[in-house]
Amino acid sequence: SNVSALFSSPHRRYNPLRRQWVLVSPHRTQRPWQGEVNQATGFSDVTYDAACYLCPGNERAGGHKTPAYESVFVFDNDYAALLPEAPAGAESTSSSPLLRAEPETGRCRVLCFHPHHNLTMARMQPGQIARVVEEWQAQYRELGADPEIGYVEIFENRGALMGASNPHPHGQIWATRHVPDEPALEGESLRAYRAEHGGCLLCDYLAEEMRQQTRVICENEGFAVVVPWWAVWPFETLVLSKRHLRSMNDFSAADRAALADILRQTTIRYDNLFETSFPYTMGFHQAPVTPGGHEEWHFHAHYYPPLLRSATVRKFMVGFEMLGMPQRDITPESAAERLRAVAATHFMDR
Amino acid sequence: SNVSALFSSPHRRYNPLRRQWVLVSPHRTQRPWQGEVNQATGFSDVTYDAACYLCPGNERAGGHKTPAYESVFVFDNDYAALLPEAPAGAESTSSSPLLRAEPETGRCRVLCFHPHHNLTMARMQPGQIARVVEEWQAQYRELGADPEIGYVEIFENRGALMGASNPHPHGQIWATRHVPDEPALEGESLRAYRAEHGGCLLCDYLAEEMRQQTRVICENEGFAVVVPWWAVWPFETLVLSKRHLRSMNDFSAADRAALADILRQTTIRYDNLFETSFPYTMGFHQAPVTPGGHEEWHFHAHYYPPLLRSATVRKFMVGFEMLGMPQRDITPESAAERLRAVAATHFMDR
């Protein structure tokens, strides 16, 4: 068929959410690799590390102390990239129309997922993850109520390969005055689609994926996980709410439990793929917290994992990808097939 | 002053070439690092490696043989991400308006910079680099003459940290039918600026940088190197031609020599910064090879190096950066100051 000839040769696919093309070059993983080989991330038995500033009871920077928390724990990042107030005298400048700068304010918070140093989302119990989801919802609501905040970005960097500066299970929340470019771009696409078609881009997209099934990995009553048609990273996934929820503000208790379950399903499959503690960066895109209904917004999570060939060889988004356009070496369909084929229970529990 | 209050606190800067904001959080490098530490890249004495398929006389994939070349050597990538022709039956598809794909054709070539396995641009002689520039020009011209090619992306991934699958000094050339999104976006910005102001965005930008001097690192008659106002990577640089050259097609012999010299100056300073073989990805942006004068285009090179704190600790563009917007931990001005302060001669020659 046309599609199989197309999918087995170099082609490009369009991402209507980011308005970007992705080059797909199937079979390119056959090339020899004399490049970087990372260490596989193992699992550890150490539930408490005296040197970890995120473990209960330990000291952090600036004389702060992490309390003896029992489920989740949130604090303002001791080395925040954003501060609530700009210093006196810090005003926007453009010494030339080409050299524009302006103050940016906001808050950076750290959310510890669990007191145990060696846990990861994939190894946590559903109820423990549900506590994290609850806290995310509370943070989104609290920070969103601040008139100085326009957007709340909730994310997790998992694994040394993804720049996590500490292996203790934790995520971050960066809340900014301005809506950052990525969610702003997605918002524009969602708005334009709604204006043109009267529906929601992601509702329509999910319906099509559920019909075709080829890129669907798993689901529950609340959410579905796909390797998106336009995936950039080899095993990138998109977690979509089945109902048109704009943000965590629209979540019921059932939605929270369903999100916890789907994140667990997803990270277990990731770990099973290469039988490793799978590194990734992930985060949520949802409605800005600026005034307005934001009816066009559809809550979702992106997982961007770096691994390609094995637990130790990653995909590099470098030369052509940074200077030209994103490029991937396997089709989204084959990535989905592999993620579907692994067990739904964690390999360490077998 | 306003500017120093602004520059010493979190702020955002605008990149008019990519129409993107960058978050600048000075002093954030003070946070503790328990994350990934890479191996520093050393220098080797091995000029010939029997296991390297890019060394003269050795065998490559598919029974090809790398000849006994003496300066540069170009060949079609044995594992090309792009092929000159789409297979029969590979037609554009959109099984849904949200699932669009189309064939992409082109060529991927590898350009060996020198027969010696252990050389890098920073360790090559000006005349040797000039041979590389000559070959780039010839390739840009040759591939550009093919009516099936719309853009010629010339780049180099240097170092295992940047995904180079082989340390032998080489770069790549990926020529595509469509203009990839990155140069297409820059082209739009250059065109819009020209329509509005009647001049060239990058000519005007360079003039302002030469006036202010704070972000200029080095220069010669033909080119200047700056840490751009909107730099994303800690030590990112932008190499700009002083004259309004649209592409390598506009280069004289003097321009070729000047480009060779400026690339050498830049890579020597990079190596000197942490006294290591500095990893980076770099490449050129220049006029598409589609019909038309492309008067708006201004030839330049981007260097995107990953290192931040030392020869072994890199900057990770992950969570907030991938889901929100790019973020940097030191100001472009302080990066420029450091690159200006190092010696202009290579530390290994001292």
Ligand SMILES: O=P(O)(O)O[C@H]1O[C@H](CO)[C@@H](O)[C@H](O)[C@H]1O
């Ligand atoms: O072609 P190489 O050097 O094997 O591969 C490298 O450069 C390519 C072009 O930027 C990337 O697609 C690869 O991910 C990277 O590892």
Ligand SMILES: O=P(O)(O)O[C@H]1O[C@H](CO)[C@@H](O)[C@H](O)[C@H]1O
């Ligand atoms: O805050 P951390 O975990 O120390 O740092 C990590 O996440 C941040 C937010 O994505 C990035 O800016 C850093 O480069 C990364 O190392």
